[in-house]
Amino acid sequence: MAFGWIDEQAAARRRAGLVRTLRPRPADSPLLDLASNDYLGLARHPEVVEGAAAAARTWGGGATGSRLVTGTTELHGELERELADFCGFEAALVFSSGYAANLAAVTALAPHGSLIVSDAGNHASLIDGCRLARGTTQVVAHADPDAVRKALGTHDGPAVAVSDTVFSVDGDAAPLAGLAGACREHGAGLVVDDAHGLGVLGAGGRGAPHAAGLAGADDVVVTVTLSKSLGSQGGAVLGPARVVEHLVNAARTFIFDTGLAPASAGAALAALRLLGREPERAARAREVATGLHARLTAAGLEAVRPDAAVVSVRAPSPEEAVQWAADCRAAGLFVGCFRPPSVPDDISRLRLTARADLSEEQIERAVRVIGETRP
Numbered sequence: 001m002a003f004g005w006i007d008e009q010a011a012a013r014r015r016a017g018l019v020r021t022l023r024p025r026p027a028d029s030p031l032l033d034l035a036s037n038d039y040l041g042l043a044r045h046p047e048v049v050e051g052a053a054a055a056a057r058t059w060g061g062g063a064t065g066s067r068l069v070t071g072t073t074e075l076h077g078e079l080e081r082e083l084a085d086f087c088g089f090e091a092a093l094v095f096s097s098g099y100a101a102n103l104a105a106v107t108a109l110a111p112h113g114s115l116i117v118s119d120a121g122n123h124a125s126l127i128d129g130c131r132l133a134r135g136t137t138q139v140v141a142h143a144d145p146d147a148v149r150k151a152l153g154t155h156d157g158p159a160v161a162v163s164d165t166v167f168s169v170d171g172d173a174a175p176l177a178g179l180a181g182a183c184r185e186h187g188a189g190l191v192v193d194d195a196h197g198l199g200v201l202g203a204g205g206r207g208a209p210h211a212a213g214l215a216g217a218d219d220v221v222v223t224v225t226l227s228k229s230l231g232s233q234g235g236a237v238l239g240p241a242r243v244v245e246h247l248v249n250a251a252r253t254f255i256f257d258t259g260l261a262p263a264s265a266g267a268a269l270a271a272l273r274l275l276g277r278e279p280e281r282a283a284r285a286r287e288v289a290t291g292l293h294a295r296l297t298a299a300g301l302e303a304v305r306p307d308a309a310v311v312s313v314r315a316p317s318p319e320e321a322v323q324w325a326a327d328c329r330a331a332g333l334f335v336g337c338f339r340p341p342s343v344p345d346d347i348s349r350l351r352l353t354a355r356a357d358l359s360e361e362q363i364e365r366a367v368r369v370i371g372e373t374r375p
Contacts, residue, residue: 016318017317017318017319017322017339018339018340018341029334030332031329031333031334032333032334032362032365033334033355034333034334034335034336034352034354034355034358035334035335035336035351035352036353036355037196037228037229037353038228038229038231038353038355039228039229039309039354039355039356040199040200040205040229040230040271040275040281040282040285040355040356040357041231041281041355041357041358042229042230042231042271042274042275042281043231043232044231045231045271045274047270047271047273047274048230048231048232048267048270049267050270051267051268051269051270051271052263052264052267052270053263053266054266055075055262055263055265055266055267056262056263056266058075058262059073059075059262060262061261061263062261062262063076063258063259063260063261063262064258065258065259066255066256066257066258066259067248067254067255067257068248068254068255071258071259071260072259073259073262073265075262075265076094076259076260076265078269079092079265080092080093080094080236082269082273083224083236083238083268083272084238086206086272086275086276087198087206087207087209087210087222087238088206088209088210088215088216089215089216089222089239089240090216090239090240090241090244091239091240091241091243091244091245092236092237092238092244093236093237093244093247093248093254094226094235094259094260094265095234095235095236095237095253095254095257095260096234096235096257096258096259097225097227097233097234097235098125098193098195098223098224098225098227098234098235099125099128099235100235100253100254100257101223101224101225101235101236101237101253102123102125102128102129102193102223102235103125103128103129103253104129104237104247104251104252104254105191105221105223105247105251106126106129106132106133106160106162107129107132107133107134107252107253108246108247108250108251109160109191109221109246110130110133110134110158110160111133111134111135111158112135113134113157114135114136114157114158114159115135115136115137115138115151115152115154115157115158115159115160115188116130116133116135116136116137116138116159116160116161116162117137117138117148117151117152117159117161117162118130118137118138118139118140118161118163119139119140119142119162119163119164119174120139120141120142121142121143121164121167121169121344122162122163122164122167122193123164123167123168123193123195124342125193126162126163126164129162130162135158135160138151142167142344143163143167143172143174143175145178145179145181145182146182148161148179148182149182149185152182152183152186153186155186158188159186159187159188159189160183160188160189160190160191161179161182161183161188161189161190161191162191162192162193163179163190163191163192163193164193164195164196165192165193165194165196165197165208165209165222166194166195166196166197166200166201166307166308166310167196168195168196169310169312169342169343169344169349169351170310170312170349171196171289171304171306171307171309171310171311171312172304172306172307173197173208173307173308174192174208176192176208176209176212177212177213177214179192180212180214180217180219180220183219184219188219189219190214190219190221191220191221191222192208192209192220192221192222192223193222193223193224194207194222194223194224195224195225195228196228196308196309196310197209197211197308198224198225198228198229198230199228199229199230199275199281199282199285200229200282200285200286200308200309201282201307201308202282203279204275204276204279204282205275205279205282207224208308209222218240220239221237221238221239221240221243222237222238222239223235223236223237223238224236224238226267226268226271229271229275229285230267230268230272230275231268231271232264232265232267232268233260233261233264233267233268234260234264234268281356282356284356285308285355286306286308286309286354288309288354288355288356288358288363289306289308289309289310289354290306291354291360291363292306292311292352292354292363292366292367293305293306293311295363295364295367296311296313296370296371299367299371301313301370301374302314309353309354310351310352310353311351311352311353311354312338312349313349313351313352313370314347314348314349315347315348315349315375316348316375317348318340318348320348320375321337321338321348321350322337322339323375324337324350324373324375325337325350327373328350328369328370328373331369331373332369333365333366333369333370335350335351335352335366335370336351336352336353337349337350337351338350338351350370352366
C-alpha cells in the first residue's frame with residue numbers, strides 16, 4: 001500500500017511517547033504564556049500591529065512575487081537598511097523566514113570543495129543548510145573553539161564555521177570571540193544564527209555579535225529572525241555588502257521564493273523602531289530570565305542558567321515531560337516541551353521563554369505551577 005510505512009513510523013512514535021500534536025490557540029488565550037518566542041512582548045503591541053495593518057493597506061496582502069521580480073517593495077528596502085544599521089552591519093537581505101535565511105547563508109557560502117564546521121548543538125535550519133550545501137560538513141563538539149580550530153586545520157581551501165549565537169534548547173551562548181579567533185587563524189568565514197540574541201543581547205538588543213565586537217566585520221555573516229524579539233515574521237542575513245550581493249545572485253531560497261509579505265515587513269520595522277526608542281526592553285528580558293532561573297533552582301528544580309531569554313528545565317523522560325507540560329496547561333500556564341529528536345543530547349525538557357512584559361507576580365505564579373506539577 002502506498003505510504004504504508006507511515007503507519008509503522010506512527011506506531012513507533014506512540015511507543016516512544018514522541019507524538020506531536022497541533023493545538024490551535026484562541027485569539028485571547030487565558031493561559032500565561034512562557035512558551036512563545038515573543039521575548040520583548042511586541043507581537044501585540046499597538047505600534048507593531050498598526051505597522052502590519054498600514055503596510056497591508058498600502059501594499060496589499062502579499063508580496064505578489066519573488067524578490068527579483070515584483071516581491072521587493074520600498075518597504076523591504078527600508079527594513080533592510082534600518083536592520084543593518086541597528087545591528088552594525090554594512091548590508092541586510094530580508095527573507096520569508098529565518099529558516100530560509102539560514103539555508104541561504106550556509107548553502108551560498110559553502111560551494112563545492114569547501115569545508116563547513118558545524119556545532120553539534122546547532123538549530124535544524126543550520127543543519128539542513130549543511131546537508132544541502134555542496135561543501136563537506138564536519139560536526140564538532142558543542143561551543144568549543146578548539147574543536148573548530150582543529151577541524152579547520154585539516155582542510156586546505158575555502159571554509160566556514162557555522163553556529164547559533166544562543167542555542168535554542170538550553171539557552172546557552174556560543175563563545176563568539178573564540179570562534180572568530182579560530183576562524184581567522186585559518187582564513188575561514190564565520191556564519192552565526194542570532195535568532196535568540198537579537199533584541200535580547202548587546203547594547204539595546206543589537207544582538208550577540210554586536211556584544212562580542214564582531215558587528216561589521218568583513219569575515220562575519222549573521223542571520224536573524226523577525227519572528228521572535230520583533231514579534232513579526234521573516235528572516236534576514238546581515239553582513240558585508242558583497243556577501244549580500246552574492247546571496248541575491250546565488251541563494252536559492254531568495255531567488256525562487258515569494259518575498260516576505262508587506263504586513264510582516266511593516267510589523268518588523270515598527271518593532272525595530274520601538275526597540276530603538278525603548279532599549280531597556282532587552283535588559284528586562286534578561287532580568288526576567290535570570291529571575292526565573294533563580295526561583296526555579298531555589299525550588300529544587302534542575303534549570304540551566306540562561307545566557308539570554310531561554311530557560312531550560314530538565315525532565316525525567318519524554319513521557320513525563322509531555323505530562324508535565326499538560327499539567328502546567330491545566331493549571332493555566334503554557335510552557336514549551338522539547339523531546340528527542342528535537343534535542344541533541346536526548347534529554348527532555350520544559351523550555352521556558354522570558355518576556356520583557358512579564359510582571360513579578362506572573363513570574364512567581366509560573367514557578368509555583370511548575371513546582372506543583374513536577375513529575
